[in-house]
Amino acid sequence: MTTNTILTIDDDKDINSLISVMLKKHGMNVVTCSDIKDFFQKVVEVKPNLCLVDLNLGDYEGFGFGIISSIRKKIGNDMIIIVMSRRSSRADINRALEAGANDYIQKPLDENILVSKLNVFLNTKSSDTKFPQRAVPSDTGECYFEVPMNITSLNENQIFLYSSSYIAKGSLVSLHSEFFKGYKFGVQSVTLDRELGGYILEIHINNNDHQHILPEIRRLMLLSSPIED
Amino acid sequence: MSSKNKVILIVDDDVDVLNYLKTLLENVGHEVHVARDLSSARATLTTVYPHLVLLDINIEDENGFSFIGDIKKIDPYKRIKIIMISSLTSKKALAVSQQYGTDGYLVKPINNDILLTTMKKIGPSCKFPDAKNLEPKFSGVMCKLLGTITSISEVNVTLRSKVKFQEKQKINLECEFIDKLELNHAQFIINPPSTDISPGVYDTEIQMVGLNDNDLKEIRKIKAIKG
Numbered sequence: 001m002t003t004n005t006i007l008t009i010d011d012d013k014d015i016n017s018l019i020s021v022m023l024k025k026h027g028m029n030v031v032t033c034s035d036i037k038d039f040f041q042k043v044v045e046v047k048p049n050l051c052l053v054d055l056n057l058g059d060y061e062g063f064g065f066g067i068i069s070s071i072r073k074k075i076g077n078d079m080i081i082i083v084m085s086r087r088s089s090r091a092d093i094n095r096a097l098e099a100g101a102n103d104y105i106q107k108p109l110d111e112n113i114l115v116s117k118l119n120v121f122l123n124t125k126s127s128d129t130k131f132p133q134r135a136v137p138s139d140t141g142e143c144y145f146e147v148p149m150n151i152t153s154l155n156e157n158q159i160f161l162y163s164s165s166y167i168a169k170g171s172l173v174s175l176h177s178e179f180f181k182g183y184k185f186g187v188q189s190v191t192l193d194r195e196l197g198g199y200i201l202e203i204h205i206n207n208n209d210h211q212h213i214l215p216e217i218r219r220l221m222l223l224s225s226p227i228e229d
Numbered sequence: 230m231s232s233k234n235k236v237i238l239i240v241d242d243d244v245d246v247l248n249y250l251k252t253l254l255e256n257v258g259h260e261v262h263v264a265r266d267l268s269s270a271r272a273t274l275t276t277v278y279p280h281l282v283l284l285d286i287n288i289e290d291e292n293g294f295s296f297i298g299d300i301k302k303i304d305p306y307k308r309i310k311i312i313m314i315s316s317l318t319s320k321k322a323l324a325v326s327q328q329y330g331t332d333g334y335l336v337k338p339i340n341n342d343i344l345l346t347t348m349k350k351i352g353p354s355c356k357f358p359d360a361k362n363l364e365p366k367f368s369g370v371m372c373k374l375l376g377t378i379t380s381i382s383e384v385n386v387t388l389r390s391k392v393k394f395q396e397k398q399k400i401n402l403e404c405e406f407i408d409k410l411e412l413n414h415a416q417f418i419i420n421p422p423s424t425d426i427s428p429g430v431y432d433t434e435i436q437m438v439g440l441n442d443n444d445l446k447e448i449r450k451i452k453a454i455k456g
Contacts, residue, residue, distance in 0.1 A: 088441035090414050096439075097416060103438045113445075116384045120420060120436050131382035132453035136406050141378045143404035146371040147392060154360040161372070166393040168429030177370040198395075218236070218278035220367055222304045224360030 004122050005029040007048035009039045009067075010084070011057050015107075019052065022111045028118070036067065043075060049122055055085035055096065065099045072100040080121045084109065146176070149201070154224070156217055157205055159185070164198040166190065173203075179216050184209070234258045235355045236277060240270040240296060241285035241314060246339070250283065253344060267292065271299050278303070280355040283335070285314045286325070294329055308357045312347065314339070378404050379432070380454060383445050385420065386435050393423045393431045400435065410447050415439045 006028050008019050016032035023030045031046050033039050036057070043051070053067055068081060083101045085092065093104045103117055116131060118124075147167070153160040159175075167173070171187045185203040193200050205217070237259050239250050247263045254261050262277050264270035267289055274282075282300065286293035293313075300309055313334040315322050326334040332354075333347055376390030386407070400417050407413050416438040423431035440448075 088443065090441070093439045093441060094414070104441075106442045113383060120384065131384055133380040133382050133387065134448065134451035135380055135454050136378050136386075136451075138377070140406040140409060141404065143376050143378045143388060143402050143407075144373055145376060145388065145390070145400055145402050146373045147400075149370050149372045150365075151363055151368040151370060152361065154363070155357070161370070163372070164396050166395070167372075167374070168391040168393075170429065171374060171391040174373045175370045176373060177367075179367065180370055182373070214236075215276060215278045218280075218357060219275075219303070220363060221357040221360040222278065222306070222308055223363070223367060224306075224358075225362045225364075226306055226358070227362055 003027060003029050004049045004118075004124065005031060005046055006050050006052060006118070007039070007042055007046055008032045008052040008054075009036070009057070010034060010052075010054035012054070015054070015084075015109075018109070019114075022109070022114065023118070026115050026118075040074065043071075043079075048079075050080040050082065050118060053081055053083050053101075055083050055087065055092075065095055068096060068099040068101050082117060082121070151220075152200060154217060154220055156214055156221075158188075159203040159205065161201045161203065162193060162196065162198055163201055164196075166199050167201055179220060180213070183213050233352070234260065235280040235352070236260045236262070237281045237283065238262045238264065238270070238273055238277060238279040239283040240264045240267070240288060240293070241283070242266060242288050243285070246285070246314075246337070250339070250344070253341065254348070257345070257348070267296055267299075270296055274299060275303060279309065280357070281310045281312065281351065283312050283314055284331075287316060297329060297331070310351055310355050312351065378402070378406055381406075381410075381448060381451065383440075383448055385437055386417070388433045388435055389426065390431060390433065391429055392433070393425075394419045394421045394433050395423075397421055402435070410444070412437065412440070412444060412447075415444070 006023055008016055010016050011034050013034060020030040020032060031042055033042050071081060081101045082103045082105055083096045084105050084107055086107045088106050096104050102121060105114055105117060147163060147165055149161040149163045151159060152162050167187055167190060169187055169190050172184060173187060174182045174184045176182055187201050188204050189202040191200050237254055239247055241247050242265050251261045251263055262273050264273050284293050284296055297311060311331040313326050313331045314337060315334060316337045319336055322334040322336055333351060335344065335347060374390060374392060376388050378386050379389045380387045398419050400419055402417050418436045418438060420434040420436050423433040426432050
């Protein structure tokens with residue numbers, strides 16, 4: 001089993017030791033540093049799976065945001081970066097996420113929360129930190145969500161959509177795009193797309209509910225280029 | 230609409246001709262739209278997207294042909310069939326029709342039988358091919374579904390829905406409960422794979438990113454599920 005290596009940068013040596021102790025308990029390898037130059041050197045040497053970055057390094061208030069963008073520039077978007085800060089305003093958190101951080105954790109660090117976030121980002125299912133699930137009342141729990149899809153084929157009777165996620169037959173969906181303004185459909189059938197590893201959903205256009213979208217469908221059909229044989 | 234019934238646009242400044250053709254074609258089951266001048270013809274063209282256009286070439290001082298250019302703009306691959314209506318002799322009409330690349334012609338005064346025969350002949354080819362080659366800007370759609378957030382912890386929420394997720398992806402959630410807790414500023418990331426609850430029903434763990442201690446405090450106020 002491979003051990004994950006976490007690289008932390010904080011100008012407070014006590015924080016570095018604390019994190020080291022916390023994470024080693026959970027089977028992670030921790031490397032710490034307290035200045036930027038050292039950090040960039042260690043990234044190359046140690047090849048961490050994840051970086052914990054203090055947002056308020058040294059004398060540069062808010063310099064932390066700059067560090068996130070320079071880390072991203074130097075090592076790309078694959079590195080997982082979690083920022084730590086005493087700051088907790090939504091504006092600061094959003095700035096960090098927009099600068100390229102994957103997540104944010106507030107100081108003083110809560111061990112359970114830190115480890116849980118690391119486990120999720122490192123894809124390690126661990127049962128040593130379990131947060132109690134709290135019930136959501138059913139009257140406010142209704143939740144709309146969107147899944148991106150691609151139309152693979154379209155005519156005046158059916159729409160075929162490719163989806164990387166499986167959607168059960170019979171599901172009621174609404175389609176949104178420049179052409180489909182929230183029209184509702186039922187999923188008629190779902191088949192596995194062996195080539196792409198996702199699913200093809202079949203939707204039927206019925207004359208009663210969907211009469212008004214037929215012109216849009218014809219418009220799209222006219223714009224579809226012919227298939228080269 | 231059955232696949233035999235077509236959407237037809239008739240462009241002619243003669244009201245009698247329009248009414249006659251409309252009645253005849255509607256009786257046979259087609260959906261018919263009419264336009265008395267080129268400006269309304271253009272408007273109807275882009276509201277209706279017909280399979281077939283019957284076009285009077287003499288309209289607006291022999292300017293009917295300009296409408297062929299309007300059709301081309303929305304139909305780059307020439308799928309809409311165009312039948313020219315003219316007062317020319319059959320021979321001349323054929324020549325002109327060929328010159329402009331239309332799919333047929335009708336000579337005035339239009340004969341019932343000739344009209345129906347022409348329709349029968351052109352009928353099968355009035356079908357647009359299935360769109361299998363849409364550009365990404367047209368093929369991309371967002372599919373919206375309704376699920377339920379059944380539980381929440383300090384690091385994630387559980388979504389129960391008819392979707393089984395396989396990939397880690399950012400997702401937007403519209404949920405009154407999340408709004409009430411003022412957590413809608415957070416980023417939500419699917420943590421696959423979803424687990425089967427019953428046929429067609431799946432639970433998905435969705436990670437919450439960007440919460441501060443205040444948010445956590447609010448979450449901790451909610452009663453934990455026992456067991």
